[in-house]
Amino acid sequence: MNEASPQVNTKEIPAPKVSLIVPMYNCEDYVEPLLDNLCGQDFYDIEIICVDDGSKDGTLAALESYAKKDSRIRILHQKHKNAGAARNYGISEAKGEYLMFPDADDEYSHNYISRMYEAIDSNNADLAICQFTCIDYRSKTEKKYMAYDCLFSPKDKAIPPESIRDAIKVIENYPHNKIFRKEMVMSAGLHFSETDSLNDFFFSSAALLSANSVVIISDHLYNYRVYANPKSISSHRDKNLSDMLSVTRELFEWLRDKGLYERNRRAYLRKWNASFHSYAARCSREEFARDIVDELTKKEPWRNMSDRELRYYALIYTGVPRRFKKNINQSLLSGLEEANIKEVRRILSEEYGKNMGRDSYLTMRFAQIRQAGLVGTLEIIYRKLKNQRL
Secondary structure: OOOOOOOOOOOOOOOOOEEEEEEEOOOHHHHHHHHHHHHOOOOOOEEEEEEEEOOOOOHHHHHHHHHOOOOOEEEEEEOOOOHHHHHHHHHHHOOOOEEEOOOOOOEEOOOHHHHHHHHHHHOOOOEEEEEEEEEEOOOOEEEEEOOOOHHHOOOOOEEOHHHHHHHHHOOOOOOOOEEEEHHHHHHOOOOOOOOOOOOOHHHHHHHHHHOOOEEEEEEEEEEEEEOOOOOOHHHHHHHOOHHHHHHHHHHHHHHHHOOOHHHHHHHHHHHHHHHHHHHHOOOOOHHHHHHHHHHHHHOOOHHHOOHHHHHHHHHHHHOOOHHHHHHHHHHHOOOOOOHHHHHHHHHHHHHHHHHHOOHHHHHHHHHHHHHHOHHHHHHHHHHHHHHOOO
């Protein structure tokens, strides 16, 4: 009599609801506390995809050791590229209906996943955004950030895109405080930029402009720890200033190729302006100033701007306070001559000096302007206006 063949369980393991994708590079000290946090969440139906980005320390060994404790942990490995490439690799392997992107060196509340999942799933939304707390280890300060003003948006209710599109300037690019519907990510062709910094700019911005509905969560669900890890990108961002132009151009080209630029033109320009100011504050390289001038004078979308729009944005780039813009604008309209540059500088000097009452502030302010190449940028824009060629 033949022995009965052993039965094979062919039932497929159901896909997890949420895939958490974590890029890891030389962060062995953070592996255990991070995985303790994520594995101990009050939402169990997850997979944790840890992408080792060619670490040279004990990160990979620490991951492999911890993975033996929890079958929900998956380890991927790649040669060292950057966090953007690691996240893209994780997306390609993710099995969940939703995607989240925690960072290795941040801290998350016990209901970080459950609150995000509940908000996006119950509203059938494409994107949900929570509030977070920024802990700056350099200045020893703690500040609660509002991803979007909840006073003007319904709590945990879906907001249509036309109501939130202009908020793109104030919604941070961080993917850590967001949960994304994977179907939306794939259909919109979203990916993380493979730059050394700002690799999340395109992904988060394009997701906001692609989403059919967005949910704002009022709870502060994680601590964003700035300068806690000296090896992190945020600790060395001033070395990668040209990345700002690279990722903003990537967003513009995506909008243009999908025929979405005209509809989102205002939102794009607001985002570009916010990023410019953030990076100009760190700038100390002439190369960055030259790149800015080249971007504003030779490339889209600036080519199709009217003279009035260029004047407006030129003023924004100088960081001129709103109460001074009327006087400066009169100078701009007086003939668009090169001499106007001196007039603008004179007005800035008089107004800052008179209103601030401190020579030290004026000196600091002009040092910032020179470092950021803002005056040079303004001169180029004026020359373009003067010659009437865009």
